[in-house]
Amino acid sequence: MxxxxxxxxxxxxxxxxxxxxxxxxxxxxxxxxxxxxxxxxxxxxxxxxxxxxxxxxxxxxxxxxxxxxxxxxxxxxxxxxxxxxxxxxxxxxxxxxxxxxxxxxxxxxxxxxxxxxxxxxxxxxxxxxxxxxxxxxxxxxxxxxxxxxxxxxxxxxxxxxxDMHPVGLYYNKALFKQAGLDPQKPPADRAEMEAALTALKGAGIQGFWISPFQFTGGMTGYSLIYQFGGSLYNDDATKAAFNSDPAVEAVSWLAKLVADGHSPANVGQDADYLALKSGKNAFNVNGIWQVNDLKKSPDVQWGVAPVPQIGTKKAVWANxxxxxxxxxxxxxxxxxxxxxxxxxxxxxxxxxxxxxxxxxxxxxxxxxxxxxxxxxxxxxxxxxxxxxFPPAVPGVGDVTALFYTAFNEAILGKKPVKQALDDGVAKADKLLEDNRKKYGS
Structure with a gap:
């Protein structure tokens, strides 16, 4: 086990x-x-x-x-x-x-x-x-x-x-060199990230594989929602908020990377990380726990940096x-x-x-x-x-799972981004109400 x-x-x-x-x-x-x-x-x-x-x-x-x-x-x-x-x-x-x-x-x-x-x-x-x-x-x-x-x-x-464990930006230095990018300067903001992706695409590299699963696309989406000024819940976590305008804008930015060819259209579970290690994917937002795993792969030229500020402020998923x-x-x-x-x-x-x-x-x-x-x-x-950090209220893990489901539908193109998030929030609000009755709070 x-x-x-x-x-x-x-x-x-x-x-x-x-x-x-x-x-x-x-x-x-x-x-x-x-x-x-x-x-x-x-x-x-x-x-x-x-x-x-x-x-x-x-x-x-x-x-x-x-x-x-x-x-x-x-x-x-x-x-x-x-x-x-x-x-x-x-x-x-x-x-x-x-x-x-x-x-x-x-x-x-x-x-x-x-x-x-x-x-x-x-x-x-x-x-x-x-x-x-x-x-x-x-x-x-x-x-x-x-x-x-x-x-x-x-x-x-x-x-x-x-402890505390945030996600970070892992990047493949060999692919940076192949695209003419400086391997010592990972992107720190939206302009630098988009410029790097353009250079990588010009070199025939899909640079940022967006996973539709919680690990790790959903956690990337979670981070960007807060960067764009949104949140998953209201202040006391009694209502879901991941269909707000900032949330839609954040998830749409990631969905557009797929539409623009910076990512395959249907990335399998963990394929984004494995592609980074095998020299096919330049960027992967993943957990701090991957540091030790990458250290076991001496042939991989990699670096790690804070998640770039794509939105209006810095924010990152952590637990x-x-x-x-x-x-x-x-x-x-x-x-x-x-x-x-x-x-x-x-x-x-x-x-x-x-x-x-x-x-x-x-x-x-x-x-x-x-x-x-x-x-x-x-x-x-x-x-x-x-x-x-996720809110600490009873039953919130199952509610947040509904965000990851909505994110999956949006990234896979099963629904328009706004509709996927609206549908997810409707289910989340119902579950939050049920949880208040179940847990007496």
Missing amino acids: TTPLHPVSRRRLLGLGLGAAAGLALAGCGDDDAGPSTAGNGGKDYTGPKVSLNLWNGFTGGDGDIFKKLVDQFNAEHANIALTVATYKWEDYYAKLPGAVSSGNGPDIAVMHMDQLATFAARKVIQPVDDVAGALGLTESDFAATVWKGGMYGGKRYGIPL SHNFTVVQQKKTDANKVAGAKVFINWLSQHSLDWAAGGQVPARRSVLDDPKFGELKEVGTLAAELPDAA
Whole structure:
């Protein structure tokens, strides 16, 4: 379960855990307070009897290797805590977790994306970790505000942020040279991008393959909607907004690249990234996690840069991994205390985690000179002030999936852009209303 079918498949649902809320039943475990908040001392240390803990995650690629090394280090340093890791593809992970918890076979610790926290908190699958934040001395000033607030639900904290992962612009330097472009100067704005695409087309190269799938065309479209001044939702995520004039303009710009021959008309899943590696595609907007994969391909001449500003402002899709403590049918205070020790420990070792191709969530780590040595990761870390994180409301992953479906229809030409987005918003608003009834918010 830890080996991906190919380098990018492990990430197909990383961004939003699509389908996580579909058919999700109440976990039905623990009390209404979702577990004790006094087990241990918030992760500062653990002096109780030896406990065995299970941790679930979706780190199936190179980041998984780094993660397992860190777990081994933790186990070596903590004789009274034995941590075992289970790794699943994200799409399986979110579907599997609620049933496992309900049957009493869930993990003790779960890694979860920021936009999934509210869903699983509402379903009492995870329990509050306010005391861990207190033990670490963490406050909003330590993080990007959206990431810190994204861990809250119902006035309680359910997630401790581990990292942030934006998308960036990967480019093929060999194709730049072939088209007479400077391989040290990737495009930074719309004019430069369009000029580069014209030069590439003149050299017989379709320079920017636009995938109709979430990975990664949909995430490109998501980024550009915010760049053009739009958003996927209104301020409190009670209404969808991805059919606004700015959203239509953003998606139309990408659709026109296909119409103008800068991209094949029907790009397969992951084909945009594979074409970049094989020297057929000059540009690919993809996640920061691809840095380590490309480093495994020494024959590929590549670079990475922030996503160009195509619209009126800078903006880029990003998400965040969080640690959570899972609710159990019968609470074991020692296990809860041990789980919090691990979360505390790894949060303090997030610079080591950055080697897995993630941006540490804590500002203090970002300022560490050692982080500056991670050149490619640092390049994309610079985007984070402009990050457009998904909203942290229950069930939002399934709603955002409707945007990706609408984007797919628009890019494939199944519907005019405006109609595709209008149809998607109508469905999204209905689902948002259903979610408010389902989750009581």
